[in-house]
Amino acid sequence: MKSGSEPAPALLPTSSLQRLIDLLQAKGHRVVAPTLRDGAVVWDTIRLVADLPVGWRDEQEPGRYRLENAGLAQVFGIVHGPQSLKPFTFAPREPLLQIERTTKGFSARPTLPQHENIAILGARACDLAGLAIQDHIFLKEACRDPYYEVRRAGLFLIAVNCTRSLATCFCASMETGPRAKRGFDLALTELDGLFLVEAGSAAGQEMVNALSLAPASTTQVREAEQQIEGCAISQVRRLDRSPLPQALYDAHEHLRWDDVAARCLACGNCTMVCPTCFCHTVEETPDLAHQRSEHSRLWDSCFTQDHGYIYGKNIRPTIKDRYRMWLTHKLASWIDQFGSSGCVGCGRCITWCPVGIDLTEELPALLNRETSGSNRQV
Amino acid sequence: MVEPHGQLITAASIPAPDKGGGLNPYAIHMATILDKRRDAEDIDTYRLELTDPDLRRAYRFSAGQFNMLYVFGVGEVPISIVSDPDEPEYLDHTIRVAGRVTNAIARLQVGDSLGIRGPFGRGWPLEAIRGKDIVVVTGGLGCAPVVGAIEYVFRRRGAYGAVKILHGVKTPHDLLYRERFDAWRHHPDTEVLLTSDQAEKTWQYHIGVVTELFHQVRIDPARTAVLMCGPEIMMRLGAPILIERGVPATAIYVSLERHMECGIGLCGHCQMGPYFLCKDGPVMPYDQAAPWLGKVGV
Numbered sequence: 001m002k003s004g005s006e007p008a009p010a011l012l013p014t015s016s017l018q019r020l021i022d023l024l025q026a027k028g029h030r031v032v033a034p035t036l037r038d039g040a041v042v043w044d045t046i047r048l049v050a051d052l053p054v055g056w057r058d059e060q061e062p063g064r065y066r067l068e069n070a071g072l073a074q075v076f077g078i079v080h081g082p083q084s085l086k087p088f089t090f091a092p093r094e095p096l097l098q099i100e101r102t103t104k105g106f107s108a109r110p111t112l113p114q115h116e117n118i119a120i121l122g123a124r125a126c127d128l129a130g131l132a133i134q135d136h137i138f139l140k141e142a143c144r145d146p147y148y149e150v151r152r153a154g155l156f157l158i159a160v161n162c163t164r165s166l167a168t169c170f171c172a173s174m175e176t177g178p179r180a181k182r183g184f185d186l187a188l189t190e191l192d193g194l195f196l197v198e199a200g201s202a203a204g205q206e207m208v209n210a211l212s213l214a215p216a217s218t219t220q221v222r223e224a225e226q227q228i229e230g231c232a233i234s235q236v237r238r239l240d241r242s243p244l245p246q247a248l249y250d251a252h253e254h255l256r257w258d259d260v261a262a263r264c265l266a267c268g269n270c271t272m273v274c275p276t277c278f279c280h281t282v283e284e285t286p287d288l289a290h291q292r293s294e295h296s297r298l299w300d301s302c303f304t305q306d307h308g309y310i311y312g313k314n315i316r317p318t319i320k321d322r323y324r325m326w327l328t329h330k331l332a333s334w335i336d337q338f339g340s341s342g343c344v345g346c347g348r349c350i351t352w353c354p355v356g357i358d359l360t361e362e363l364p365a366l367l368n369r370e371t372s373g374s375n376r377q378v
Numbered sequence: 379m380v381e382p383h384g385q386l387i388t389a390a391s392i393p394a395p396d397k398g399g400g401l402n403p404y405a406i407h408m409a410t411i412l413d414k415r416r417d418a419e420d421i422d423t424y425r426l427e428l429t430d431p432d433l434r435r436a437y438r439f440s441a442g443q444f445n446m447l448y449v450f451g452v453g454e455v456p457i458s459i460v461s462d463p464d465e466p467e468y469l470d471h472t473i474r475v476a477g478r479v480t481n482a483i484a485r486l487q488v489g490d491s492l493g494i495r496g497p498f499g500r501g502w503p504l505e506a507i508r509g510k511d512i513v514v515v516t517g518g519l520g521c522a523p524v525v526g527a528i529e530y531v532f533r534r535r536g537a538y539g540a541v542k543i544l545h546g547v548k549t550p551h552d553l554l555y556r557e558r559f560d561a562w563r564h565h566p567d568t569e570v571l572l573t574s575d576q577a578e579k580t581w582q583y584h585i586g587v588v589t590e591l592f593h594q595v596r597i598d599p600a601r602t603a604v605l606m607c608g609p610e611i612m613m614r615l616g617a618p619i620l621i622e623r624g625v626p627a628t629a630i631y632v633s634l635e636r637h638m639e640c641g642i643g644l645c646g647h648c649q650m651g652p653y654f655l656c657k658d659g660p661v662m663p664y665d666q667a668a669p670w671l672g673k674v675g676v
Contacts, residue, residue: 096404099450105429105491106450108406143403143642249651252673279646282639286451293451295406300646307647308675310637311476321675329649336652 009196009221010213012188014075017195018049021121023210029119029156032088034078039067041081043088046121053078060166060347062356076122076160076190079169082352084275085127088118089151090134090299096147096282097295108295112150119156123184125177126169126346128159130275132183136338137278156203159184163227165235168347170360173238176344178231189224196224237350237360241341243367245332251366252324260362261320263355268301270349270357271326276334276342279307302326327359327366403642406448406493407433409469414488417554420475421519422484423460425468426492437466441526442501442633442661446641447471447483448493455479456638456656458523459497463530469494472522472554498641499660502527502631507603510629511539513595515616517546517588517608521554523633523660524607532565541568542595546588546608550574550581569595589616592623599624606664607633614671617664627665634659634667651676 012020024031025047035044036053046052057070057077070077095111123131138148162169162178171177180187185204189196196216199205216224271277281300286293300307303322308315316322334342343359350358365371413425426447428434444458455477461470475484486492504527512531514524531538543562547553553572563570571591573584584591588608602625606613613632621627636648636655643654651670653659659667670676 097406099406099493101450105408105410106493107408108493110402110405137644141643143644144401145644146402147404245652249669252676278644280640281645281647282454284451284453290451295404297645302646306637308637310635315636316675318675324675325649333649333652337654 007199008215008218009189009198009224010208010211011216011220012195012197012211012213014073014190014193014195016211017075019211020207021046021049023207024119024121024156027117027207029117031119031121033121034076034081036067041067041078043081043083043120049075052076052122057164058166060168060351062168062350062358063353064356065351073193074190076188077164079162079164079166080124080127080346080348082273082348084273084346084348085120085123085131085155085157086134086275086277088120088155089131089148090138090278090280091147091151092299093296094147094298095294095296099293099295101291110146111294112146115150116154117156118154119158121158121160123157123159123180124162124346125159125180126171126174126344127275128157128180128183129171129174129176129344130346131157133276133338133340133342133344134278136340141338157184157186159187159200161187161189161224161228162231163190163224165231166347166351167236168350168358169235169345170237170239170347171345172232172235173240174341174343174345179228189228191220191223191227194220196220237347237358239331239343239345239360239363241331244341245335247367248328248332248363251372252328254366254372256362256365256368256371257320257324259365260357261318261323263357264303264319264323265354266303266319266322267354268303269352269354271301271303272299273348273352274330275344275346275348276330277301281306302329327362331359331363403640404495406446406454406495409492409494411486411488411490411492412468414486417472418552420484421472421554423470423472424483424486424492425461425470426494427468428494429491434467437469437497439463439466439469439497440501441504441530442523443497443499444523444638444641444660445469445471445494445496446498446638447473447479448495449479449482449486450491450493452482453479454493454495454639455483456498456641458633458660460522460525461529462533463501463526464533472519472525474519496641499656500658500662502605502633502661504530507629508534508537509539509601510603511598511601512541513597513602513604513620513625514541514543514545515588515604515606515608515612516544517612518548518552519554520606520608520612520633521545522607524605525555525558527605528562532562535565539567539601541565542597543568543570544573544588544591544595545571546573546575546591546612548574549576550578571595588612589619592616592619597623597625599626602629604630604664605633606630610634610671613664613667617668621664627668628663630664631661632664632667633661 138145159180330342643657
């Protein structure tokens with residue numbers, strides 16, 4: 001979707017990737033990228049290209065995640081791990097206030113996080129879309145969240161366009177990928193032995209200039225486009241948003257909810273790996289002497305028993321209620337609340353569900369009127 | 379998108395304590411308990427005053443809004459403000475002992491400190507319904523969020539039409555604010571009808587559920603606004619009866635309740651369909667709430 005007036009992508013040989021990492025560090029960024037640890041992919045600080053999982057690939061299917069060393073030279077062969085960008089901005093545990101007893105009562109001091117410049121190398125388009133949704137919720141709704149704001153302000157985002165889809169990916173149908181369209185400082189597309197580099201912000205352009213890279217050839221640009229397009233076409237899952245939100249509201253009594261509830265363990269994995277889920281709870285941790293108390297927020301999940309609890313009654317006592325809450329919120333009421341779907345098509349909730357519940361399979365089943373059974377309701 | 383209505387005063391009306399640090403919706407401000415009054419078993423009304431005089435002067439709320447009350451080392455709980463919005467320097471909260479935080483509050487005495495964060499949510503649309511007859515329908519502790527609205531109306535008695543207050547309790551012991559109900563009776567063009575599900579020798583009022591009182595009052599549907607607060611089933615069954623009598627669904631306002639932790643629509647717990655009740659509610663026009671009331675698990 002690039003217009004002709006924009007500069008052609010620059011060319012960064014894979015052998016020069018270290019120059020980019022060095023430059024980011026020289027500009028004061030901590031560089032964070034996907035790394036391998038204990039057989040899993042986690043975001044961690046890197047200093048060298050060798051810290052990256054070069055040559056590795058992930059295979060994901062419902063309830064299944066495997067890493068394999070494909071023996072290739074590809075640097076970003078892993079599509080994504082369980083973590084989206086969410087932990088960088090919406091911290092899993094965020095101390096909000098430090099409260100201390102005083103002679104007159106107590107005083108509460110906000111504990112805003114320290115500003116830190118973090119360059120994230122290897123953000124996927126779906127994750128940038130997830131970040132944009134959370135930006136809207138935490139920064140553009142009535143109350144700006146100052147904790148999120150500090151963390152968000154320090155991010156320099158280097159996207160890597162996807163040239164390979166996982167079996168669980170459906171970003172193409174959600175129109176969030178596989179190409180990163182916006183919300184990045186730099187976007188890379190990895191071809192054989194080289195990267196095409198595009199700037200998405202002034203700060204990104206500054207990096208490109210500092211690296212003094214040669215422009216890519218039209219053949220290379222075309223090849224990158226074909227690979228991204230091929231990645232989109234190869235996706236086997238899709239989600240049809242056209243009847244939403246109303247069709248899912250109307251499916252409230254559908255028998256399929258019982259079916260999925262019988263499989264769901266209410267473990268909350270789907271909400272933890274989701275790039276957009278924002279529910280949180282507030283926890284109070286006083287010290288033993290009861291002189292100091294930390295007031296923190298923690299990620300919460302609508303699958304927990306407490307989520308819908310209100311003195312003596314639980315609004316959502318059953319797993320059926322909670323799965324219905326999650327899916328209806330994600331795909332339907334989110335649209336009414338924030339003007340977009342709460343799903344970006346990353347497929348993590350499918351992969352990390354221990355029993356492989358697949359929302360791209362549940363949604364059509366729930367919208368199928370012939371099996372709704374709602375006429376059996378009295 | 380959710381339609382705005384009523385008055386909204388956000389936490390932004392309270393400046394952060396660290397001047398220049400920007401607004402922090404999580405900031406908790408210290409308040410002192412000026413008075414603690416027993417209303418019924420396990421229910422007390424606390425009069426609070428913000429300790430910082432600048433904050434006290436800046437604080438404004440509208441009837442039907444709530445504060446998050448904080449107990450040191452224990453946590454926060456959402457409680458509606460029952461006092462008169464014309465006197466925002468005093469903040470009354472009627473609290474029933476129900477859980478961890480309210481148990482801790484019950485142990486506090488006059489002179490002790492509490493934290494306040496708020497006010498949050500949308501209150502009763504008292505300016506929008508000026509000139510109308512007001513019908514108040516409440517059940518149990520549901521009378522608390524409406525008390526401020528009733529006082530507001532009586533302070534501007536000429537600006538509103540007839541006032542009918544219908545209140546139901548489970549047992550006569552559950553009747554709060556007995557003196558207030560008695561005082562309201564004496565206002566001109568005002569009816570106060572009470573009912574109790576269970577009878578007792580001293581109970582001189584109706585016996586039955588609050589919706590039975592509907593037949594005892596005249597309602598001019600074209601010029602009536604209804605304020606409802608109580609158990610959800612009361613609103614779910616009561617509102618349709620009033621609609622049948624000709625009151626438009628848009629003129630019936632309900633105050634709803636869900637688990638709330640943040641007050642600013644961020645923590646996710648208070649959702650009811652597309653709404654976050656902490657910011658789109660707790661007061662909503664019935665026509666907006668109706669599709670979701672009574673739906674299992676919503």
